[in-house]
C-alpha cells in the first residue's frame with residue numbers, strides 16, 4: 001500500500017467528472033487500498049479517487065463509531081444513489097481537499113446506494129445517519145461537486161477565494 005498526495009481546492013481536477021470503472025481488478029483493489037491508507041493517515045472518514053488525482057468512480061470510507069474504533073473500511077465502485085428520503089438531516093461536514101473548514105450541510109437523511117464491492121460483486125447499501133451523509137459527500141466528488149457547493153454563494157466564494165490565495169502563496 002502507498003499513501004498518495006491529496007489535491008486541495010482550487011485544484012481543477014476536483015471539478016472534473018470521474019469515469020466509470022469497467023473491471024474491478026488488481027489495479028482497482030490496489031487503488032482502493034492506497035486510498036484507505038491515505039484516508040486513515042489524514043485522518044478522514046471518506047475519500048474519493050478524484051481527490052488523489054484519479055478520475056475514476058471509486059470511493060472509500062470508514063464511519064466506524066464503536067468505542068474501540070475498530071476499523072470498518074468500505075469500498076464502493078461505480079456508486080449510484082438509487083433512492084433518497086424526503087426527510088432531510090444536517091451534519092457539520094469537512095473535506096480533506098478543503099482543510100480546516102467545516103460547515104453545516106443539509107442532505108437527504110437516508111439514501112440507498114448501488115455499487116460494486118472490492119471483489120466486483122453488486123452491493124446495495126441502505127444508509128442513514130453519518131454513513132448517508134458521507135456517501136452523498138463522496139459520490140458528489142465523482143461528479144466534480146464539493147460540499148461547499150451546498151452552501152450559500154457568498155459563503156462558497158469566500159472559501160474559494162481564501163484557498164486560491166493560499167495556493168498562490170504556496171506556489172510563489
Ligand SMILES: [Zn+2]
Pocket residue numbers: 094095096097137138141
Ligand atoms: Zn470531500
